[in-house]
Amino acid sequence: MKTSQAATLAVAASLVNAQNSTKYSNGTTAVVQLPSEWLYLLPQPFNSSIRYSWLNSTTTGNETINRALEEANNSRFVSYSDEFTQLVGPTPNISTIQCPPGAPECAFEAGVWLPDTDEVWFMYLDFDYPYNQSITSFSLRNNSAHQVVTNPPIRYPLGGYYYSYDGLVYLTEFNATTSPATIVTVDPKTLKATPILNSYQGIPLAPCDDVVVTRVNNKDYIFLTTFSIQDVLGSKFPRQRYDTAVWRFDLQEKVLQPVISANEIVAPNGIRVSPDGRTLYVTNTAITDQSKLEDQASNTTKSNSIYEYDLNDQGKPVNGRLYGLVRSGIANGLHIDNAGRVWTAEDDGINVRNAAGRLLGSFNYVPFHKVDQPRIGNFALAGNKLVIGVDSYVVIYDLAEKLVTPGNLLTN
Numbered sequence: 418m419k420t421s422q423a424a425t426l427a428v429a430a431s432l433v434n435a436q437n438s439t440k441y442s443n444g445t446t447a448v449v450q451l452p453s454e455w456l457y458l459l460p461q462p463f464n465s466s467i468r469y470s471w472l473n474s475t476t477t478g479n480e481t482i483n484r485a486l487e488e489a490n491n492s493r494f495v496s497y498s499d500e501f502t503q504l505v506g507p508t509p510n511i512s513t514i515q516c517p518p519g520a521p522e523c524a525f526e527a528g529v530w531l532p533d534t535d536e537v538w539f540m541y542l543d544f545d546y547p548y549n550q551s552i553t554s555f556s557l558r559n560n561s562a563h564q565v566v567t568n569p570p571i572r573y574p575l576g577g578y579y580y581s582y583d584g585l586v587y588l589t590e591f592n593a594t595t596s597p598a599t600i601v602t603v604d605p606k607t608l609k610a611t612p613i614l615n616s617y618q619g620i621p622l623a624p625c626d627d628v629v630v631t632r633v634n635n636k637d638y639i640f641l642t643t644f645s646i647q648d649v650l651g652s653k654f655p656r657q658r659y660d661t662a663v664w665r666f667d668l669q670e671k672v673l674q675p676v677i678s679a680n681e682i683v684a685p686n687g688i689r690v691s692p693d694g695r696t697l698y699v700t701n702t703a704i705t706d707q708s709k710l711e712d713q714a715s716n717t718t719k720s721n722s723i724y725e726y727d728l729n730d731q732g733k734p735v736n737g738r739l740y741g742l743v744r745s746g747i748a749n750g751l752h753i754d755n756a757g758r759v760w761t762a763e764d765d766g767i768n769v770r771n772a773a774g775r776l777l778g779s780f781n782y783v784p785f786h787k788v789d790q791p792r793i794g795n796f797a798l799a800g801n802k803l804v805i806g807v808d809s810y811v812v813i814y815d816l817a818e819k820l821v822t823p824g825n826l827l828t829n
Contacts, residue, residue, distance in 0.1 A: 447492070447493065447494060447505075447507065447508050447509065448492070448494040448495075448496055448502055448505050448507075449485075449488055449489040449492040449494070449495055449496065450495075450496040450497070450498075450499075450502050451485060451486075451489055451495065451496070451497055452497075453497040453498060453775075453776075455482070455497075456497060456776060459475075459477050459482070460477055460478055460479050460482070461477075461478065462477070462478050463475065463476065463477040463478070464476050467744075467745070468745075469745065469765075470490070470744070470745045470764070470765030470766070470783075471744055471745070471765070472486050472487075472489050472490040472495065472765070472781070472783075473486075473490045473783070489781075490781070490783055491783060491784065492781060492784070493511070493780065493781055493784050493814075494509075494778065494779075494780060494781065495766070495778055495779045495781050496777070496778040497776055497777060497778055498775075498777045498778060500771075500777050501769060501777040501778030502778070503817065503818070504769075504777075504778075504816060504817060504818045505778070505814075505816055505817060506816055506817025506818075507817075509814050509815050509816055509817070510814075510815040511812065511813070511814055511815075512560065512812075512813045512815075513810050513811065513812055513813065514555050514556075514560050514561065514562050514810060514811050514813070515562065515809065515810045516553060516562060516809050516810060517553065517562045517563055517564060519550065520541065520550045520553060520564065521809050522541055522542035522808050522809060523539060523540075523541050523542075523550065523553040523562070523809070524539040524553065524555070524806035524807060524808060524809065524811050525539065525540060525541060525542035525793075525794040525795065525806050525808060526539065526540035526541075526542070526574075526575045526576065526577075526794045526795050526806070527539055527540040527552075527574070527575065527576055527577035527588070527795055528577070528750060528752070528795040528796045528797035528804065528806060529577040529578060529579050529797065530579060530797045530798065530799040530800075530804070530821070531579055531586070531605050532579075532581075532799075532800070532823035533584075533605075533823070534556075534558075534605070535556070535557045535558050535799070535800075536554045536555060536556045536557065536558075537554070537555045537557065537797045537799055537804045537811070538552055538553070538554055538555075538565060538577060538586065539552075539553050539555065539795070539797075539806045539811065540552060540553075540574050540575055540577070541553070542794070542808060550564055551565075551570065551571055551572075551573070551574050552564070552565035552566075552567070552571070552574060553565065555804065555811050557799060557802060557804070557813065565608065566608065567603050567608045567609070567610040568607075568608055568609055568610060569610055570610075571588060571590050571601055571603075571610055572590055572591070572596060573590060573591035574588045574589065574590055574591075574601075575588075575589050575590075575591060575624075575625070575626055575627070576588070576589040576625070576626055576627030576628050576641075576642075576687075576688075577589070577628065578628050578629050578630055579605075580630040580637075581823070582630075582632065582637065583637075584604070584605070584606075585602040585603065585604060585605075586602065586603040586604075586605055587600060587601070587602055587613075587628050587629075587630055587639065588600070588601045588602075588603060588610075588628070589601075589625035589626060589627060589628050589641060590625060591624045591625065597615045597616060597621030597622055598615065598621065598622040598623060598624050598625040598643065599612050599613075599614070599615040599622070599625070600612070600613045600614050600615070600625060600628060600639060600641060600666070601613065613639070613666070614639075614666055614673055617664075617673055617675070622643055622664075623643040623644065623661065624643060624644065625641055625642070625643050626641075626642045626643065626644060626685070626686050626687075627641065627642050627686060627687050627688045627751070628640070628641045628642075628688070629641075629688050629689050629690055630668075631690040631694045631728075631732075632694055633694050633695075633728055633730065633731075633732040634730055634732070636667065636668075636732060637668040637669065638665055638666065638667055638668065638732045639665070639666040639668060640663060640664070640665055640676075640688055640690070640697065641663070641664050641666070641688070642662075642663055642664075642685035642686055642687070642688050642699065643661065643662055643664065643685070644661040644662075644679075644684040644685060644686070644702075661678075661679040661682075661683070661684060661685065662675040662676075662677060662678055662679065662685070663675070663676055663677035663682065663685050663688065663699060663734070664676065665732065665733065665734075667732070676733055676734050677699065677726070677734055677737070681724075681737055682699055682701045682724055683701055683703040684701060684702045684703050685699050685700070685701060685702075686699075686700045686701065686702040686747070686748070686749060686751075687699070687700040687748065687749060687750055687751030687761070688700075688751065689751045689752060689753045689759075690728070690753070691753055691757050691772075692753065692755060692757055693757075694728065695727065695728050696725055696726070696727060696728065696772075697725065697726040697727075697728055697734045698723060698724070698725050698740065698751060698753065698759060699723070699724045699725075699726070699751075700721075700722070700723050700724075700743075700747075700748040700749070700751050700761065701720070701721060701722045701723070701724060701748075702721060702747045702748070702749070703720060703721055703722070704720075704721055704747070720742055720743070721742070721743040721746065721747045721748060722739060722740075722741065722742050722743060722748075723739075723740040723741045723742075723743070723748055723751075723759070723761060724737055724738065724739060724740055725737070725738060725740040726738075740759070740774055741759075741770060741774050743761075743763050744763070744765065745763055745764040745765040746763055746764025746765070747763065747764065748761040748762065748763050749761075749762050749763075749793075749794045749795060750762035750767075750793075750794060750795035750796050752796065752797070752798050754798055754820040754821055755819065755820060755821055755822055756771075757771070757772045758770065758771055758772070758777065759771075759772070760796070760798065762793055762794065762795055762796055762805075764782075765779065765781070765782060766779040766780050766781045766782045766783075767779065767780040767796055767803070767805065780803065780805070780814070793805060793806060793807055793808070794806060798820040798821045799820075799821070800819060800820065800821065800822075800823075801815060801816050801817070801818060801819045801820060802814065802815055802816065802820075803816060803820070
């Protein structure tokens with residue numbers, strides 16, 4: 418088929434989808450479904466920018482396509498597949514919960530769903546917060562928020578994971594001049610915090626960003642990511658000797674090992690495991706300077722990206738390969754749903770891909786996120802809800818499909 422013919426068919430498909438787009442009572446489009454072909458085939462000439470999302474920076478020689486992209490850019494839900502459209506549902510309910518007084522930037526990192534109490538824990542954005550404002554709980558039952566104070570308080574928590582087998586929340590703690598980075602467990606019933614690990618043979622861990630716990634052959638393992646961000650935050654977070662790696666801690670044998678080095682992933686960030694416990698996903702945040710994002714187009718070794726690894730019978734990652742490139746900004750938050758779909762928080766929205774890497778659809782940032790605000794760091798999958806941290810509040814989408822199930826190995 419010639420390119421012009423394919424483009425004509427794509428335009429025809431967009432017109433059908435536009436006619437069938439679901440509208441809210443106020444006229445706002447709920448779901449815009451675009452042809453998946455537009456992700457890889459556009460009529461010439463066309464132009465786009467890596468610094469912005471493809472929806473709001475792409476122009477083509479076809480005005481029908483341009484108008485469709487503009488409509489999608491203003492929609493909350495942008496679909497490229499029937500699977501995503503069905504996941505969202507016809508008119509999903511949308512609600513918000515504000516951060517509690519005195520904690521104006523409480524909803525940024527982690528996104529840990531506690532199914533027993535139906536609450537989601539988020540971590541603050543600013544590293545100057547008092548410790549008793551580090552963790553905020555958002556109740557999905559009564560739409561309220563309150564501070565969580567652990568005993569003892571946790572310094573600079575970022576990543577988190579609720580492990581259903583032991584009922585504990587595993588949190589990462591950034592390092593500071595006076596304390597090393599640490600992996601901490603929190604009992605959500607008593608709020609008792611217990612350190613699990615903080616060094617490799619006497620060498621303090623570098624900043625711990627994210628953590629996941631999984632089971633392989635009836636053995637439990639912690640996987641965590643560390644990378645130095647001294648260039649970003651300064652001397653408060655000193656660079657360590659082993660500053661960048663993916664680490665594995667055997668909870669039975671009590672052995673800590675680096676299992677993925679900076680030679681493979683420049684700056685490992687988010688980390689999660691597939692529902693069957695056999696695939697490890699890691700996001701690579703190689704470029705954090707927004708003004709240098711174009712560099713990844715000419716130097717793909719520094720691209721912001723997502724990697725996947727097989728987990729062998731010993732729970733070690735093998736056969737690493739590139740899973741996907743981040744189109745806009747960085748991929749920070751990373752979560753996996755029951756169907757094995759990979760959800761990542763990127764600068765243009767929360768993107769959902771299937772196990773093969775196909776982009777199924779996006780939860781667009783534009784309708785509720787100002788361009789000049791900090792990027793959204795993380796989110797949570799909570800039953801049939803998507804809970805997005807938007808700095809000073811959370812956005813909750815009630816979707817048509819259960820994303821994660823309490824009691825499964827995978828819960829967030």
